[in-house]
Amino acid sequence: MDIPFHKPYITDDEINAAAMCLRNGWLTMGAKTFEFEERFAAIVDGKYAVAVNSGTAALHLALCCIDLKTDDEVIVPAMTFVATAEVVRYFGAKPVLIDIEYDTHLMDAAKILEKITPRTRAIIPVHYAGQPCAMDEIMQIAEKNNLVVIEDAAHAFPAFYKGRPVGSIGHITCFSFYATKTITTGEGGMAVTDNQKWADKMRTLRLHGISKNAWSRYTKNGSWKYDVVMDGFKYNITDIASAIGIAQLEKLDFMTTERQRLSARYNELFKDKKQFVTYETAKDRKSAWHLYPLKIVAKNSKVIRDELAEELKKRGIMTSVHFIPLYRFSAYDNAGAFSDYPVCETVFEQTISLPLYVGMTDENIDYVAKAVIEICA
Numbered sequence: 001m002d003i004p005f006h007k008p009y010i011t012d013d014e015i016n017a018a019a020m021c022l023r024n025g026w027l028t029m030g031a032k033t034f035e036f037e038e039r040f041a042a043i044v045d046g047k048y049a050v051a052v053n054s055g056t057a058a059l060h061l062a063l064c065c066i067d068l069k070t071d072d073e074v075i076v077p078a079m080t081f082v083a084t085a086e087v088v089r090y091f092g093a094k095p096v097l098i099d100i101e102y103d104t105h106l107m108d109a110a111k112i113l114e115k116i117t118p119r120t121r122a123i124i125p126v127h128y129a130g131q132p133c134a135m136d137e138i139m140q141i142a143e144k145n146n147l148v149v150i151e152d153a154a155h156a157f158p159a160f161y162k163g164r165p166v167g168s169i170g171h172i173t174c175f176s177f178y179a180t181k182t183i184t185t186g187e188g189g190m191a192v193t194d195n196q197k198w199a200d201k202m203r204t205l206r207l208h209g210i211s212k213n214a215w216s217r218y219t220k221n222g223s224w225k226y227d228v229v230m231d232g233f234k235y236n237i238t239d240i241a242s243a244i245g246i247a248q249l250e251k252l253d254f255m256t257t258e259r260q261r262l263s264a265r266y267n268e269l270f271k272d273k274k275q276f277v278t279y280e281t282a283k284d285r286k287s288a289w290h291l292y293p294l295k296i297v298a299k300n301s302k303v304i305r306d307e308l309a310e311e312l313k314k315r316g317i318m319t320s321v322h323f324i325p326l327y328r329f330s331a332y333d334n335a336g337a338f339s340d341y342p343v344c345e346t347v348f349e350q351t352i353s354l355p356l357y358v359g360m361t362d363e364n365i366d367y368v369a370k371a372v373i374e375i376c377a
Helices: 012-024 030-046 055-065 083-089 135-144 196-205 214-218 239-251 252-270 300-313 342-350 362-376
Strands: 048-052 075-077 093-096 120-123 148-152 174-175 189-193 277-279 293-295 351-354
Touching: 012 239, 030 048, 030 189, 030 196, 030 239, 048 055, 048 196, 055 083, 055 148, 055 174, 055 189, 055 196, 055 239, 075 083, 083 093, 135 148, 189 196, 239 252, 252 293, 252 362, 293 300, 293 342, 300 351, 300 362, 342 351
Parallel strands: 075 093, 075 120, 120 148, 148 174
Antiparallel strands: 048 189, 174 189, 277 293, 293 351
């Protein structure tokens, strides 16, 4: 049995939606994108949604909104995908890393205060695996210290914190629609905010800084004349991608329920086995279950985790690791010693991400879990 790490859930709905865009001749950003933005904003209870071509672009534009400057500082978790910190460095600013919680792999809110300096401008909490961070604590710290909270919600659609959807809590929330995410447009992202000024700025920046409504200049109601009001980027999404995104939104409830069900089955199969620690969601939160991370607890855990991945591959089961801590990368070699992030080190050495995607069957889940248990035994 061959089980990939991920497989997007694509049906004729997405295929037909993309084909319709191809047939009508409007391929780039247009009416479908604006419809996608409106529908997405409504789901996450946000006022404004700005569609872009990646989650990384959304994070970058969010930092543009706060006018981040050289030598400013932004607090990020030490364990995240590199894009979270990379966008900070685009400005010549410094990503300041903090350790994580063992149980949740989320930014340890209790450690934020000790990293705040006069140069700190923002906090970027990352909702690991789809579980929201401790947003009440983070927002309170931000308010008291005049900081902006930009949520990295690449894993967290749809997710809820104390009944509130992720997308309605922080100052700007950034989502990803990459091929492996809970919904996909192939490549794509969305920035959501209640601040109209920031939304307008991101819409301008995503298309070369060209004046508002410039996208319509090739339609009969538009004009070839336009103004460039600021230096911008080529971050716009296409209507083809947006049409696929709309089709994905139509089956969002089904896909979310399936991921939750499959994760619960994994948990049931691994429970009461001392060599494993399953990933649980706090009672006041609802996870999108983008990932299924499993901790392997034993001596020389790094070796066991790596050997497990290789043995699973031999059985046709593909896995991954989320994530290599930022301070381990050559580009971040000044981020601190490994000993500065003890929880992050432990989690990294113990954790493997098992296949989890809509379309997996109970038989698939059972096969993966049985293989993990047998190999670790």
